Structures are given as structure tokens and as C-alpha cells.
Amino acid sequence: MLWTITIVCLLLAGLVFRQVFRREEEQEMAGEDAGLAIxxxxxxxxxxxxxxxxxxxxGRTVFLRLHDxxxxxxxxxxxHYSCHRIEPGTxxxxxxGPKRLTVKFANAAFEGGVFEFRDExxxxxxxxxxLGSFMPAVAGLGPEAAGRPV
Known part of the structure; x- marks a missing residue:
């Protein structure tokens, strides 16, 4: 009877260790995926x-702010990653919700959906x-400068 209890305890300890190790590995992979995405x-x-x-x-979707x-x-x-450059207004x-966004793209070439972030x-x-609202220089110009047809 004592051997049975010992074996069961060792199996449970192994399962707990495996779950903890798997969770740490997933967190490390999320950081590496951001670098791979770049x-x-x-x-x-x-x-x-x-x-x-x-x-x-x-960690499955990466949003990037570009220079222009x-x-x-x-x-x-x-x-593999599917890459998409988003123009303002498209x-x-x-x-x-507080940490979630619903994104719909005008051109159906990229899948939209509901994306949840770590915080608000x-x-x-x-x-x-x-939305392109961080472009104060372009906001004061006409629609041609913003890349939109007149």
C-alpha cells in the first residue's frame, strides 16, 4: 500500500512540474515570437x-507602429506570419471591452477580428x-497628402 501511494505522489509531482515548465516555456516563446515577427x-x-x-x-497577433x-x-x-501594412483610413x-478591440479591414485581404491585449x-x-490619429502633420493637410483619393 505504501508503494502505491509513493508512486501516485511521484506521478502527481511529475504532472505539476510538467505544467509549470510548459507555462514558462510558452511565456518565453511569446517574447521570441515578437522578435521573429519584427x-x-x-x-x-x-x-x-x-x-x-x-x-x-x-501572442498570436503583433501590431506595429511604423515610422510614417x-x-x-x-x-x-x-x-508563419501573414504581414499586412495598414494605411490610414482603411x-x-x-x-x-476594456482590453479588447474589434478590428475590421476595408480591404478583405487580411483577417480582422476581436483582439485582446494585456491591459487597457x-x-x-x-x-x-x-485610426491614424497620431499623424498631426497630415491631419492639417488635404486628403491627397493623407493618401486618400479626392
Missing amino acids: LEFGRAFPDEAIREVITTAD GKAGCMHAHGH VRVESA REAAEVSLWL
Whole structure:
């Protein structure tokens, strides 16, 4: 009887250790995926300079703020990313909760959806990037300067 209890306790300890190790590994992979996303976006759009990166809470989608007022979005599909450069005015953003955004793209080439972030600040920051409201120099100019047809 004592051997049975000992074996069961060792099995339970092994399962707990495995779960803790797996959780730590997933957190490390999320950080590496952001770095990989930057490299992949640079390969897809070599002329775009990245200013800031925010990943979603699950780490599967990465939003990038680019140097010229545009934004980028990358969604993980297994070990590959689909890269998308977002022009101002081609996206619709709605709040879906304090840390969630519903994003719909005007061109159906990229999948939108509901994205959850780690906190409200990151969700608000990404919504500003996507809506292009961080472009004060372009806001005072005509629609031709903002890249929109007249």
C-alpha cells in the first residue's frame, strides 16, 4: 500500500512540474515570437522602419507602429506570419471591452477580428495607431497628402 501511494505522489509531482515548465516555456516563446515577427515584417516590407511593437495577450497577433504614420499587423499561422501594412483610413476599430478591440479591414485581404491585449493602455495605443490619429502633420493637410483619393 505504501508503494502505491509513493508512486501516485511521484506521478502527481511529475504532472505539476510538467505544467509549470510548459507555462514558462510558452511565456518565453511569446517574447521570441515578437522578435521573429519584427524580422518577418522587415523581410516583407524592407523599406518600413518599425517604431513600436505591441502583441496581443495570446501572442498570436503583433501590431506595429511604423515610422510614417502607418501601422502594421502580423498574425501567426503556425510557424508563419501573414504581414499586412495598414494605411490610414482603411480600417474600422471598435471597443469590445476594456482590453479588447474589434478590428475590421476595408480591404478583405487580411483577417480582422476581436483582439485582446494585456491591459487597457495597450488596447488604446493600438487603436490610435490603426485610426491614424497620431499623424498631426497630415491631419492639417488635404486628403491627397493623407493618401486618400479626392
